[in-house]
Amino acid sequence: MNDTTVLAKDLTRRFGGFTAVDKVSIEVKRGEVFGFLGANGAGKTTMIRMLCGLLSPTEGIATVAGYDIRSQSEQVKRNIGYMSQKFSLYNDLTVKENMQFYGGIYNVRPSILKDRMDSWMERLGLVSYRRKSTRAIPVGIKQRLALGCSLLHDPPIIFLDEPTSGVDPRARREFWDVIYALLEEDKTVFVTTHYMDEAEYCSRVSVMQAGKIIAMDSPQRLKDRYGMSHIQDIFIHLLKNGEEKRATPLNLPLSGG
Numbered sequence: 544m545n546d547t548t549v550l551a552k553d554l555t556r557r558f559g560g561f562t563a564v565d566k567v568s569i570e571v572k573r574g575e576v577f578g579f580l581g582a583n584g585a586g587k588t589t590m591i592r593m594l595c596g597l598l599s600p601t602e603g604i605a606t607v608a609g610y611d612i613r614s615q616s617e618q619v620k621r622n623i624g625y626m627s628q629k630f631s632l633y634n635d636l637t638v639k640e641n642m643q644f645y646g647g648i649y650n651v652r653p654s655i656l657k658d659r660m661d662s663w664m665e666r667l668g669l670v671s672y673r674r675k676s677t678r679a680i681p682v683g684i685k686q687r688l689a690l691g692c693s694l695l696h697d698p699p700i701i702f703l704d705e706p707t708s709g710v711d712p713r714a715r716r717e718f719w720d721v722i723y724a725l726l727e728e729d730k731t732v733f734v735t736t737h738y739m740d741e742a743e744y745c746s747r748v749s750v751m752q753a754g755k756i757i758a759m760d761s762p763q764r765l766k767d768r769y770g771m772s773h774i775q776d777i778f779i780h781l782l783k784n785g786e787e788k789r790a791t792p793l794n795l796p797l798s799g800g
Contacts (some may be wrong), residue, residue, distance in 0.1 A: 545609075546573045548700050549594060549729040554603035556589050563589040565754035566603065568573075570749075571733070573699075574726055578745035579735040582780065585737035586630055586754040590704050594733070595625050606728035608700055623751055624693035628704040631689065634678035638688055641677055642695065649696035657693065663691040667721065683714035690721065702733045703727065707741065719744050748774070750781055757781055 549571040556564040564586045571577045579587040591607055592598040596616030605612045608622035632641045639660070646656040664670045667687040672680050677688065686706055693701065703722075707715040719741070722732055735747065742748040742762055749759040758765060758781055762774055769777045 547571070548703075548778075549577075549605070549607050551594070551605035552603055554590070554593060554605050555601050556593060556598065560755050564593065564600075567754075567756055569756070572622075573731055574729055576722060576726065576732045576734060576744065577747040578742055578748040579665070579733070579751055580737070580739070580742050580748050580774070581751035582737060582782075585751040587751055588704055588749075589754075591625075591704050591733065591735055595623055595702055596620050597625075606653060621696075622698055622700060623698070624698040624701040626689050626701075626703045626706055628691045628708065632677055632685070632692065634676070636677055638664075638677060638680065639673040639734045641688060642692055645692040646695045646747050659695050659697070663694060666724070667691050668717075683710040683718075686710055686714070686718065687721075690718070691769070694725075698730075700731045700733070704735050705737070706734065707736065707738065718731050737762050739773070739778055742774040750778060752782060 547570055549569065551570075552568050554564060554568070555566050557563065567586075567590060567666065569577070579590060581587050589598065593600050593612060594605060596607070596612050596619035599613060602644045605646070607619045610618040610622065612619055633644065636644065639702070641665070642660045643656070646660065653661065664673055667690065668688060669691065672684055677685065680688070690703070690706065707718050710718070715738070722734070725732055734741070736742070745762065747759065747761050748765070749756045751757070758777070760768070765774065765777055766772060769780060771777050
């Protein structure tokens with residue numbers, strides 16, 4: 544069985560004369576948490592949107608869950624969960640109603656949807672909020688709800704675009720506990736973040752600058768390579784000293800040690 548869930552080769556996206564993503568190549572295996580780390584505007588969100596079949600690449604090729612992102616974007620969308628950077632749920636609906644709505648969008652059978660809703664509400668600590676208007680719940684709870692809605696159709700691959708933005712450190716750590724639980728179900732998780740400490744939670748992390756991946760490996764191997772104890776120090780070092788020779792993902796070890 545092929546364990547590769549996402550494969551991209553020289554993926555590029557231009558907007559007019561601006562190159563948002565510049566010849567990015569990655570291979571990601573089942574059960575990994577793969578992080579895109581970088582400042583705002585580095586190309587993280589554009590990369591995610593291409594892999595989700597929401598934005599066509601200018602150049603390059605990629606497959607997600609075995610489907611081509613150009614010609615099979617609908618199949619890609621059916622096999623992924625996507626939590627966008629901007630809160631995309633309906634504030635006028637209750638927590639329960641939002642879940643029901645998104646379950647319908649994903650064509651989850653009613654006989655299955657109720658059990659899945661109950662399960663995710665329990666796992667994400669949403670039970671006491673189920674009848675509350677989404678507008679009235681805290682930001683951290685909204686983020687949990689958005690995650691739950693993206694998982695109702697049980698996708699094998701989950702894309703989370705800055706999922707912990709705007710929440711407090713404790714809520715961020717609890718969110719990562721949920722992500723780790725997904726790995727136990729043999730899922731693959733992509734995360735974009737500008738929080739340096741969150742890189743420590745990834746199996747592998749890529750550092751993006753100006754649309755390019757300038758470093759990529761497990762957090763520990765990056766620390767060993769640069770002789771530094773913190774990913775933030777490595778990140779600052781890379782930005783100050785320019786791009787290192789771009790990593791060749793297909794030759795990199797995939798373990799998260």
